[in-house]
Amino acid sequence: MDIVIRRAKPGEYAALGEITAQAYLGDGLLDFGESDEYLDELRDAAKRAAAAEVLVAVAGDRVLGGVTFVPSGGPMADIARDGEAEIRMLAVAKETRGRGVGTSLVRACVDRARATAGCTGITLSTQRTMHSAHRIYEHLGFTRTPARDWSPVPHLDDIRLLTYELTL
Numbered sequence: 001m002d003i004v005i006r007r008a009k010p011g012e013y014a015a016l017g018e019i020t021a022q023a024y025l026g027d028g029l030l031d032f033g034e035s036d037e038y039l040d041e042l043r044d045a046a047k048r049a050a051a052a053e054v055l056v057a058v059a060g061d062r063v064l065g066g067v068t069f070v071p072s073g074g075p076m077a078d079i080a081r082d083g084e085a086e087i088r089m090l091a092v093a094k095e096t097r098g099r100g101v102g103t104s105l106v107r108a109c110v111d112r113a114r115a116t117a118g119c120t121g122i123t124l125s126t127q128r129t130m131h132s133a134h135r136i137y138e139h140l141g142f143t144r145t146p147a148r149d150w151s152p153v154p155h156l157d158d159i160r161l162l163t164y165e166l167t168l
Contacts, residue, residue, distance in 0.1 A: 020089055022093075048068045119168060
């Protein structure tokens, strides 16, 4: 399967949004399931594309997965500091997992960060149970940064995101 990584086209936003939503739902990553407020954010690839770079992995005309690359702050950045890019919402369609799609998407983000003037590193947040993603990050040289771990919902102690970074 020849995989191409590129910026998402508007006609692909709905498909990517659904892949992202289904990846989070299917992997049990949303505490409130179908009623989780974050589900709307996951589905809204158009909103992400207006504020950051949304990349897709495609084979032919089929969207296999995607990721949001935040080159330098802005409304899509959760934890990036000055000089850091951020990776958000990495998702791969269940039926295409295990074929290098996620790794290719993260590599594309690393390449983009290296090409961004003044960018000295990349950061990201991940859930404890995203073990396949952790393996990708670690394989590509990211290291855990426990001092930066955080909660997107501070009043819920059980929602704690782990952080990783890569120094460029």
